Amino acid sequence: MPRSTARSRQALSAAVLSVGGGGLAVATWISGSHGLAVGVLGAYLVGGVIAFFWAGGNGDVAAVLRANGDERQRTLDRDATALSAIAMSVAAIAGSIVAVARSGAPGDFGVICVVGGVSYTAALITLRLRR
Amino acid sequence: VKNRVRELRLAEGLSQAVLAEDLGVSRQTVNSIEAGRYLPSLPLAFAIARHFATAIEDIFTPESDRDTTKEER
Numbered sequence: 344m345p346r347s348t349a350r351s352r353q354a355l356s357a358a359v360l361s362v363g364g365g366g367l368a369v370a371t372w373i374s375g376s377h378g379l380a381v382g383v384l385g386a387y388l389v390g391g392v393i394a395f396f397w398a399g400g401n402g403d404v405a406a407v408l409r410a411n412g413d414e415r416q417r418t419l420d421r422d423a424t425a426l427s428a429i430a431m432s433v434a435a436i437a438g439s440i441v442a443v444a445r446s447g448a449p450g451d452f453g454v455i456c457v458v459g460g461v462s463y464t465a466a467l468i469t470l471r472l473r474r
Numbered sequence: 475v476k477n478r479v480r481e482l483r484l485a486e487g488l489s490q491a492v493l494a495e496d497l498g499v500s501r502q503t504v505n506s507i508e509a510g511r512y513l514p515s516l517p518l519a520f521a522i523a524r525h526f527a528t529a530i531e532d533i534f535t536p537e538s539d540r541d542t543t544k545e546e547r
Contacts, residue, residue, distance in 0.1 A: 403502055413499035415512050 352409040357395035360387055432459055477534045480508040482526045497521050 364387020372380035398408035406412030407420045438452035449456065483493050483504075490508070494501040497518065506512035507522075514522065523530045 401500070403500070406500060413503050414515050414518060415503040415506060416500060418512075 352411060353395060353398040355410070356398045356408045357391040360394050361391040364388065364390065428459075431455075435459060475513055475534050475536055476510065477507065479504070479522060479533060482528075482533065483508075486526075493525070496525060 364384055367387070368380045368384035371383050394408060398405050403412070403416050403419060406416040407423075412420070435452050435455040439449035439456055442448065442450045442452050483490070488496075490504045491501045494504045497504070498521075499518065503512065503514075507514055519530050519534060523533055526533065
């Protein structure tokens with residue numbers, strides 16, 4: 344990979360963290376928690392700087408952060424994403440059950456369950472057509 | 475699946491880093507393949523075989539084949 348491409352991908356992971364943190368900080372500021380908003384922004388900026396330097400390394404995590412890597416590193420990223428999705432699904436389903444028991448409706452957890460179910464079905468259909 | 479990547483690499487006097495660069499993968503991936511923790515894709519297995527100028531089956535051997543060979547002995 345050309346050096347400039349590697350550099351831009353390295354900066355991308357830091358930018359994603361900074362922009363995400365910025366959005367969260369703005370939302371926190373709007374809610375009225377100004378001190379917390381500044382803290383959130385600072386924490387995400389520090390995270391962005393760490394990600395920038397980490398992504399410049401030669402290790403597996405660095406390759407995944409840069410979203411390039413070889414076939415094994417892409418497999419690591421895919422498997423980690425799948426495990427994370429399973430953990431989030433379990434949390435969403437458990438949250439829905441608790442929410443239904445408390446208020447009779449699944450609430451936000453239900454929305455997450457629907458998004459997960461629909462996206463999984465769409466992905467399965469698409470992948471089956473391609474393979 | 476067992477493999478002879480480490481043996482062949484050492485016979486050529488190459489480091490993992492040099493072999494990795496030649497194959498277009500990371501050093502960690504070469505290390506994982508040698509340790510038997512990662513099974514390479516067919517294209518990478520072909521690339522490894524091409525690098526050592528030998529056939530894939532001379533480098534990668536299914537465990538069942540090894541057992542059969544032992545029994546034959």
